[in-house]
Amino acid sequence: MSRPIVAVPADIREFDGVTWHAVQNQYIRAAVNAADLMVLIVPAMEDGNDIDAILDRVDGLLVSGSASNVHPSLYGQVARESDGPFDLARDATSLPLIRRAIDRAIPMLAICRGIQELNVALGGTLASEIQEQPGIWDHRKPQNVDRDTMYSIRQSVFVKDGSCLAGIVGPGEVQVNSLHRQAIADTAPRLQVEAVAEDGTIEAVSVIDAKAFAVGVQWHPEYWAETDSPSRKLFAAFGDAVRDYAALWSSCHKPNYRLMAP
Ligand SMILES: N[C@@H](CCC(=O)NCCCC(=O)O)C(=O)O
Secondary structure, three states: OOOOEEEEEOEEEEEOOEEEEEOOHHHHHHHHHOOOOEEEEEOOOOOOOOHHHHHOOOOEEEEOOOOOEOOHHHHOOOOOHHHOOEOHHHHHHHHHHHHHHHHOOOOEEEEOHHHHHHHHHOOOOEEOOHHHOOOOOOOOOOOOOOHHHHOOOOEEEEEOOOOOOHHHHOOEEEEEOOOOOOEEOOOOOOEEEEEEEOOOOEEEEEEOOOOOOEEEEOOOOOOOOOOOHHHHHHHHHHHHHHHHHHHHHHOOOOOOHHHOOO
8 A cells, every 4th residue: 555645735935036835844854754655735725725626536624723813813813013923824724634534533643833723723822931930941942942842851841641642652640842932722612631831831732522543732743753762653653543544434435525415
């Protein structure tokens, strides 16, 4: 069987005076080398997305991190200048893909911005500049350092016993990296918290009653996915879930969801 394919929604980036649809190589490298998958980059479009057309052709969804923030209007708040940078096209592509992948039992791993999009997509809210809150650490990426240092493993998270994540990396303390200034505030009703930092910041969730792998993490397992054990285990579990989905549908035609009731 050929390698299953995961969709990765792109960011909109501007350089050389041109608008690009971009995904950082670390996500692609982790999907290919640690999960043994192929990747299809999905362009970020503010409108005109045909979500089922995309999901009909892939076996999983990998939602990457990004320096941009989910627009506050998507979780009922007024956007302040300090809440940016924004990427409306990414929001308009990622959130429907997340909702529909859950509906269709397509395996999904959401990372950093991805867990925030997952929470907002299912009705939750986000907190900004969390380091300014009393008792909350500075989870932001270190500045003026090389990328290995920026993504260095430097924080403990505590995986809840009996959680989906505990079944992958084990319960208890796990060492991870941290590069974010937002975090889940109100947890969406369909999400269960799977790991927290020592300061209480939500670090991982899973979708309650999901029919497939549906996990979000606030840290970046993709960066060290080939060398760090918890990172590699998470990507291997995601890869296995995607292969199971692909095997299920390879033996029978995928239903055409566009013909089914919305
Ligand atoms: N913007 C959100 C999500 C953070 C995130 O995805 N970080 C990845 C950093 C990528 C980079 O800057 O290279 C937040 O800040 O919480």
